[in-house]
Amino acid sequence: DTGVSQNPRHKITKRGQNVTFRCDPISEHNRLYWYRQTLGQGPEFLTYFQNEAQLEKSRLLSDRFSAERPKGSFSTLEIQRTEQGDSAMYLCASSQRVGGGSDTQYFGPGTRLTVL
Amino acid sequence: AQSVTQLDSQVPVFEEAPVELRCNYSSSVSVYLFWYVQYPNQGLQLLLKYLSGSTLVESINGFEAEFNKSQTSFHLRKPSVHISDTAEYFCAVSETGGSYIPTFGRGTSLIVHP
Numbered sequence: 001d002t003g004v005s006q007n008p009r010h011k012i013t014k015r016g017q018n019v020t021f022r023c024d025p026i027s028e029h030n031r032l033y034w035y036r037q038t039l040g041q042g043p044e045f046l047t048y049f050q051n052e053a054q055l056e057k058s059r060l061l062s063d064r065f066s067a068e069r070p071k072g073s074f075s076t077l078e079i080q081r082t083e084q085g086d087s088a089m090y091l092c093a094s095s096q097r098v099g100g101g102s103d104t105q106y107f108g109p110g111t112r113l114t115v116l
Numbered sequence: 117a118q119s120v121t122q123l124d125s126q127v128p129v130f131e132e133a134p135v136e137l138r139c140n141y142s143s144s145v146s147v148y149l150f151w152y153v154q155y156p157n158q159g160l161q162l163l164l165k166y167l168s169g170s171t172l173v174e175s176i177n178g179f180e181a182e183f184n185k186s187q188t189s190f191h192l193r194k195p196s197v198h199i200s201d202t203a204e205y206f207c208a209v210s211e212t213g214g215s216y217i218p219t220f221g222r223g224t225s226l227i228v229h230p
Contacts, residue, residue: 041222041223042120042208042220042222042223043206045217045218048215055215056215091159091160093160104165107152107160108159110159
């Protein structure tokens, strides 16, 4: 168990460019979450997957954002036509959800996006 | 909808002093409560959680939190802090039923001085 990994750790891009981030969850985990964290704030939920199905999306996830989890393994988060307001830390978390009740999320180190 | 308020953005303390990080939540249904810690340049790590049962929960490194339903609070305490406890601490709440997606507070920066 190597934990949740995210790549790249840092990304600097120019406004209007597209960027893609990758998250590799803990291998046996069926749930994968994406969050955004800006300076001085806690993580804000963006979307989550159970296996390959995207079950919920936050209103924060505009139509420029898209996330996929093909085959229920790794996930990608793409931002098209980036804006300076997209600058943030993008966090991924995974968990193993069995039945009802809460599950413990394990977070990756994050990808810090800077849009110039 | 649930919400979380962390009343202090920054808490400076001296090493070996006690500390309390405050967290209040708002929800119309039963909740689960969490404290996460984020060390510099690292991801969030679960420190402790309240799901049900005993209202006092403890972590392996000496932190404890008590669920107080009447005051809708889940304050985090440690009787004696170490330099290594310097980090950002996030309180989170999720509502029972539904997707259990947690809502996080803004975080409290614990700064331990020698």
